Amino acid sequence: MKSAYQYISQFLLWGAVLASSCALHKEENQKIVWENPIREGINPYGMKDFFIYPEGESYYMVGTEYPDPFQATEGLQLYKADQFNTWKVAKLLIEKAKIPANAWYKDEWKAPEIHKIRGKYYLSFNGRNNTINPYKKHGFGLAVADKIDGLYQVLTSDAPLLECNNATLVEAADGSVYILYDMDGRIYSVELDIENAKLKAEPKELLGPSTLAKNYKYLDAPQVTKKGDTYHLLCSQFYGGYVVKVNHMTSKHPLGPWKWEADNPLYTFLEAEADLEVKMPYPTTHGYAPPTQVIFSNQLFRGKNDNYFIAYHSSEKYSEPYLCIEPVLMSGNQITIIQAKERKQKVALR
Structure with a gap:
């Protein structure tokens, strides 16, 4: 017969095992795990220029979608x-x-984004009519809604605000709003009367050879994220051959001055890394014709539990582009990518 001491000891032992099991289960549940590139639920014919907007317990996403060659495009889609x-x-x-x-x-x-400014949701996009102006540069469009999923009213239905590529919206601490965009290898800025969808001035060059000096290379796809009182700008730059580097600058105001950070480059993309396998069927054997150059649009965004991530698209050099998300550590003005370009990614919930 067991003594009272033995019963108590056995009870404490099982209690310790149970507590350990619960702690392990809790630790496992506090990690988010995913694998890049992400395709589940996303346009299988390819998607790029991702912009992710966290709200509540969900993530919302828009981007440039490649057309399905077997059916007509319905419009600009919001993912969740x-x-x-x-x-x-x-x-x-x-x-x-x-x-x-x-x-x-x-x-x-193309390159759509959603920003919440002054209690409204503003949807920006780079549009074109391919029947009337098939080779014309894209124009900047703006729409507004009371909720993130619409109904959106296009404020620029008569004409675009300007011709541009990869435009983004940035709100300053004083409430003023700016458009930043790339054109012909340089980045420009202009102040926007966002509620009336009107430019308040003429666009001016923000970043180019005169401001970046030895660090200047062809600039593309600016993206700005504010953390605290600091603005973080990510943009792609083209080097000799098929070499794309993603660099990082910081400023206290959207109009600069912008400081070239010591963590540069955040990424270097090479042709040898490009996926060679076309994933989807096309009307002809060589129906998928990717561009000869690739813009790696990179968005820094704040996710759940104050974790930060970078979203970008996989290489479209030889295959359809898909979503990639990687966690980063932010210390002061520095960005450290934890597992750059690794397929398996994870982050601990803090």
């Missing part, structure tokens, strides 16, 4: 996910069928 590895289409933000045939933004809505 609770975790990074599985997405779904939540809403059509712009319905192509409702856009007039002669509208300047009838066919394309």
Whole structure:
């Protein structure tokens, strides 16, 4: 017969085992795990220029979508996910069928973004009508809604605010709003009256040979994220051959001056790393014709539990581009990528 001491000892032992098991289970549940590139629920024919907006317990996402060669494009889609590895289409933000045939933004809505400014959600995009102006530069469009999933009213239906590529919106500490965009290898800025969708001045060069000096290379796809009182700008730069570097600058104001950070480059992308396998069927054997150069649009964003991430798209040199997300550590003005370009990614919830 067991003594009272033995019963107590056995009870304490099982209690310790149970506590250890619960602690381990809790530790496992406090990690988010995913694998890049992410394709689940995303346009299988390819998507790039990702912009992720966290709200509540969900992530919302827009981007440049490659057309399905077997069916007509419906419009600009909003994606939603609770975790990074599985997405779904939540809403059509712009319905192509409702856009007039002669509208300047009838066919394309590239590099879209969503920003919450002064209590409203502003959807920006780089649009074009491929029937009327098939080779014209893209124009900057703006729409507004009371909720992230719309209904969005296009404020620039008559004409684009300006011709540009990869435009982004940035709000300053005093409430003023700026458009930053690239054009012909340089980055420009202009102040925006966002509620009336009007420019308040003429665009001016923000970053180029005169400001970056020896650090200047062809600039593309600016993205700005504010953390505390510091603005972090990421942009792609093209070097000799197929070499793309993603560099990082900081400033206390959207108009600069912008400081070239010591952590540069954050990424270097090479042709040898490009995926060689085309994933989807096309009408002809060589139906997928990727561009000869690749812009790696990179967004720094704040996720759940105050974790920070960079979102970018996988190489489109030989194959369809898909979503990649990587956690980063931010210390002062420095960004450290924990597992750069690794397929398996994870982050601990703090």
